[in-house]
Amino acid sequence: MINVSNICYIYPDGHEAIRNISFSVQQGECIGIIGANGAGKSTLLKLLVGLYMPQKGHIVIDNMHMSKQTLRHIRRIVGFTFQQADDQLFMPTVYDDVAFALRNDGMNENEVSQRVINALTLVGAIHVKDRPPYRLSEGEKRLVTLATVLAMEPKILLMDEPTAALDPRARRTLIHLVQSLSHTKIITTHDLDFVLECCERTIVLANGTIAYDGPTEAVLTNEPFLHEHHLELPLMLQGKK
Numbered sequence: 001m002i003n004v005s006n007i008c009y010i011y012p013d014g015h016e017a018i019r020n021i022s023f024s025v026q027q028g029e030c031i032g033i034i035g036a037n038g039a040g041k042s043t044l045l046k047l048l049v050g051l052y053m054p055q056k057g058h059i060v061i062d063n064m065h066m067s068k069q070t071l072r073h074i075r076r077i078v079g080f081t082f083q084q085a086d087d088q089l090f091m092p093t094v095y096d097d098v099a100f101a102l103r104n105d106g107m108n109e110n111e112v113s114q115r116v117i118n119a120l121t122l123v124g125a126i127h128v129k130d131r132p133p134y135r136l137s138e139g140e141k142r143l144v145t146l147a148t149v150l151a152m153e154p155k156i157l158l159m160d161e162p163t164a165a166l167d168p169r170a171r172r173t174l175i176h177l178v179q180s181l182s183h184t185k186i187i188t189t190h191d192l193d194f195v196l197e198c199c200e201r202t203i204v205l206a207n208g209t210i211a212y213d214g215p216t217e218a219v220l221t222n223e224p225f226l227h228e229h230h231l232e233l234p235l236m237l238q239g240k241k
């Protein structure tokens, strides 16, 4: 579903945030991307959704080489939730925000309504559908952002820090939701318990390179390795020591 081959990304100020990274993702996989602050997680997600183009290497998504020409098509396949929910919400009501891209696609209002209601119900945010997004709490905004993406029915879901600002119940709803979605999913997060529960495979980034790519449990139980990369045992495993 995704093939990343020897990509590098250097910011305009000369900072090399991604250094020669390669990996492949099979359809239906759920991958956690973890690593210390500044390791390159958000940059990698932005490369995967075509917000940035790598200076070296290439990315293939659903058999399409990512380029300026294929970007429009790739964006229909890949749904992306940002770290800053405000960047994705701009309409007068939550309903209109979730409906925005569907209406833009020329979908009829009956189907729009069905998809909006389904997506908001799925993420547990149907009760805020008539409210202005800018008045919502950070956690509510994140759930609504996810609904805007799910309503588009993408094949691939990329999520940047999805559990940040969620209260325990909303976090639990999100965990159940992520576990139930059959999409190919790539999730960057500092919430290692979330990774343990949702992702069978984990990639650890360090200074823009891949320090580990393999089964989640093997890496999240390796305390010396975690410490070396400014990470800690997930809380769920700390009691088991």
Ligand SMILES: Nc1ncnc2c1ncn2[C@@H]1O[C@H](COP(=O)(O)OP(=O)(O)OP(=O)(O)O)[C@@H](O)[C@H]1O
Residues within 6 Å of the ligand: 011, 012, 013, 015, 016, 017, 035, 036, 037, 038, 039, 040, 041, 042, 043, 044
């Ligand atoms: N616009 C930018 N210009 C220059 N350097 C940047 C820019 N954005 C990020 N960086 C640098 O690129 C590196 C990777 O940043 P990135 O945001 O991808 O890290 P991250 O792993 O997502 O971090 P965090 O966990 O703190 O969100 C960091 O050293 C950061 O300072």
